Amino acid sequence: MSRQHPIISVTGSSGAGTTSVMRTFEQIFRRERITAAFVEGDSFHRYDRAEMRAAMAEAARRGDHSFSHFGPEANLLDELEELFRAYGETGTGRVRRYLHDEAEAAVYGQAPGTFTPWEMLPTDSDLLFYEGLHGAVLTDTVDVARHADLKIGVVPAINLEWIQKLHRDKQERGYSTEAVTETILRRMPDYVNYMCPQFSRTDVNFHRVPVVDTSNPFIARTIPTADESMLVIRFRDPHGIDFPYLIAMLHGSFMSRPNTIVCPGGKIDLAMQLIFTPMVLRLMENRHTELAVAG
Template identity: 70%
Template sequence: MFYEGLHGGYADGTIDVSRQVDLLVGVVPIINLEWIQKLHRDQIQRGYSQEAVMDTILRRMPDYVHHITPQFSRTHVNFQRVPTVDTSNPFIAKDIPSLDESMVVIRFANPKGIDFPYLVSMLHDSWMSRPNTLVVPGGKMGLAMQMIFTPMILRLMDLKRRAG
């Protein structure tokens, strides 16, 4: 099963969705980029005023802090997009930074079995910032996902096949 959306790593009390998942992936922009994306989407596509979008952001902040961000500590792999352009005030940003104006920080919860030297050699201009963290140019995020997840999914399928 493949699931894409919010709350794939939700846990609260007796509910822990993350325990049901074989491979949990987080894709998250830094918060100012997230707000820029929300402001643009809600104003341009939905016709909301900037004030209405700001009110929504503020109203949802407790859920963001208590339920959304903790999920990323339960993922197997996180992809966090970090712009390399000024996003210090998301409320005045005229456009959303492109992938080419970003770097992607990829954090592995358990780096065992990840061939980091191979990834760094194949993903031009990438580097290791920590023993479990790879940084790649934003434009290479799709390729990085393919190179990282193909062997992981093949291993999962092999385990399933062996389990019968």
């Protein structure tokens, strides 16, 4: 953790909705004139798209049918922790980009599914913003979580998460239902062992729960809308959280536990704005104070 060079980490699995959270933070940063260095977790995968297919095939030949992007073997977690550590100390660090599609790849003159070369982050950012799979991961050799100043979990109910992944991968990436289902099954052990434990280390969790029938996510024709959901917001440390203000501002909300608010799903953006704007401003106040002392 660093007062001079703070790190915000948003963690969630594939299809959880972390990209939507990133867009809300982009609005906060723009409004408050904060320069953020954005880092995508996909850029710390160990293998590019073709290499990952080969690695999965090799794992299957060995009888390992659970090799996935959720686990440490398929990721550069040492490098991710080193980025967090270096940024906290110096305000920069070593990064690259994963090029998901033709549009992203065309900018670099590369093929989709490949990585750009490693380079150093610019030194003029106010904070680092990470969005991906492993922003609060802890293994026997790596502790990424300890370096982040604000850790956020994005965790839809599991059936909703699967529906979102199915629709995204089928519509945007052209995968079949069978292929996406196979991926979900293959990732399950790593999901249990490496994804779920992170949400006990996050400072705030956003857990979207549908209020419509999602009992068979593999035949769902539509993704439940925000208004067809409730949002469970859990604070690891409720000290300093103005719950009466949040309840008043989030119409239809209530507290289910001393550290938990439940509100209509359609208010997720407002809830994030109300909760995270003061947290971000506090990080910036600490940063400016430290820089003034150091200067």
